[in-house]
Amino acid sequence: MGGTFNPIHYGHLVTAEEARIQFNLDRVLFIPTGDPPHKDGQKITNAQQRYLMTVMATGSNPYFYVSRMEIDRPQPSYTINTVKDLHEVYKDSQIFFITGTDAVLDILTWKNPAEILNLCIFIAATRPGYELDRLNNIKKRLKDELGIADIKERIHIIKIPALAISSTDIRNRVRTGKPIRYLLPEGVANHIYKMGFYKK
Ligand code: ATP
Ligand code: MG
Numbered sequence: 498m499g500g501t502f503n504p505i506h507y508g509h510l511v512t513a514e515e516a517r518i519q520f521n522l523d524r525v526l527f528i529p530t531g532d533p534p535h536k537d538g539q540k541i542t543n544a545q546q547r548y549l550m551t552v553m554a555t556g557s558n559p560y561f562y563v564s565r566m567e568i569d570r571p572q573p574s575y576t577i578n579t580v581k582d583l584h585e586v587y588k589d590s591q592i593f594f595i596t597g598t599d600a601v602l603d604i605l606t607w608k609n610p611a612e613i614l615n616l617c618i619f620i621a622a623t624r625p626g627y628e629l630d631r632l633n634n635i636k637k638r639l640k641d642e643l644g645i646a647d648i649k650e651r652i653h654i655i656k657i658p659a660l661a662i663s664s665t666d667i668r669n670r671v672r673t674g675k676p677i678r679y680l681l682p683e684g685v686a687n688h689i690y691k692m693g694f695y696k697k
Contacts (some may be wrong), residue, residue, distance in 0.1 A: 498595040506681040508662040512622040592617040671695035
């Protein structure tokens with residue numbers, strides 16, 4: 498599961514756990530981005546801090562691991578490189594790419610989308626505001642424009658209890674003095690206040 502994780506929240510954690518259980522995954526690797534090519538202009542909390550918050554949030558789950566592979570790679574780093582590297586490391590494993598449905602809608606803007614879809618199976622979690630109609634529409638486009646005949650087997654939708662939580666909303670809440678408790682693990686929330694993140 499890749500993401501900015503700025504900060505990590507219960508939307509990410511519920512999605513990862515649901516994917517793990519439904520697909521019987523051996524482990525879930527959280528991969529915080531370095532300097533994400535899609536988020537130019539947005540101020541990103543230092544990659545090391547996003548990494549640390551991700552470690553804090555996932556530590557209690559024996560199946561969850563955090564990778565520095567994107568953070569430590571020269572930027573910009575692309576999903577295709579990450580997926581290829583994962584294939585090198587986990588040679589005989591099937592790789593799944595866990596995302597929210599919003600990310601699937603963006604796949605056509607990524608570098609080498611056809612190759613990515615060929616190398617891993619997507620597990621996309623429903624997310625409020627991103628209806629399944631739009632997703633089916635993008636699946637059709639991926640099929641037509643990239644010529645991926647078995648698109649049905651390449652992207653699976655999982656339903657998670659609707660969690661309208663986003664990192665953007667959490668950052669806005671901190672900036673405007675609204676509560677963030679119960680939207681993300683308590684330790685991460687405390688760390689955010691302690692370090693003074695997202696104040697402006
Ligand atoms: P931001 O608001 O900064 O974009 P975000 O909450 O979308 O943050 P990301 O780090 O961008 O979090 O997301 C990483 C991955 O997790 C993406 O694939 C995204 O679709 C998915 N995701 C994030 N929040 C949810 C949620 N509430 N439900 C399902 N999937 C989610
Ligand atoms: Mg996002």
